Amino acid sequence: MNSLTNQVYPVIWHNDSVSLIDQNRLPNEYAFVEIHRSEDMARAIKTMIVRGAPAIGVAAAYGMYLGAREIEAHNRNEFLNSLEKVAQMLRSTRPTAVNLFWAISRMLKTAYETLGTVEEIKEILLQTAKIINAEDLQTCEAIGDHGLAVLPNTPEKLTILTHCNAGALATAGYGTALGVVRSAFREGRLVRVFADETRPRLQGAKLTAWECVQEGIPVTVITDSMAAHCMKQGLIHAVVVGADRIAANGDTANKIGTYSLALVSQAHNIPFFVAAPLSTIDFSLPDGSQIPIEERQPEEIYQIGDTIITPKGAEFYNPAFDVTPAHLIKAIITENGAFAPSELAKSQKKQAAKIA
16 A cells, blocks of 8 residues: 655645645745734635645634634624625625625524633634534545545556646545545555646646645646547546536536536546545535536636736636536545435435534
């Protein structure tokens, strides 16, 4: 078996503040940002200092506590009204990742159901945020292990292609899609990861490759347009990606470019998997047509670093996510096991019990 070392944890509660790995500085600089206020947490989420649906959810939970800590009201109703404003501020940061809304709702539910003084509610909120953090780490490890059961059985070791970053940096640690990769590498079943660079933010080239290098997992970075060629050459056994929101029917929103990757996977008869916690499934949406798609700033396309790469006068369209139809997905790997998209409804009861 291969051992895993140098794991990273992007969201850490430390000495009355939250330490976030500044993912905008990777891979050249490994630095932390200290977050003391809820407004700073909202800014960190919006500017992608912290990113990845599960990590955003964990960060938002701590943001709710930081906001609660800032409220000076001692009257319970006044406190809860102020906490609702904190929740709304955090909700407004990123519209697509459902874990953000799930974590905020869980924190609000805890506040409303906790009896006692305002100070006691604040303390329970901190403990709840820590629980959400710990649960996500356990969830990712379970996703990784369940992924082993559905990966192809091949005489040679596997090569897995992934898109964007769904690793430790995108979660509380270990990762979802990269959690499957980690588990496969640990068990000696993986020989190499192919990482799409993931334009325009280059999360695959900057973050996924960085995580793999830290842990000694062989990684090859390719441009997004090379995936079909690599598949045709027989270099890819399976594709595993993460998710920011999954509709009840299995339609999945993930980083832009995921949909085209699913199409070329189908064309080459290569299994396409989504790895995500149950909290990423939005059972209120019957299908992916209702998933809100965040559109980001045009400079992400026309500029790399300080260099302008396009001519003046060009126009830009920059959706951050696309939706992969359920029929292109072989299985959705969760902490409770791997499900065909059509079987997701079976996990709804377990998810409801978890939130309750």
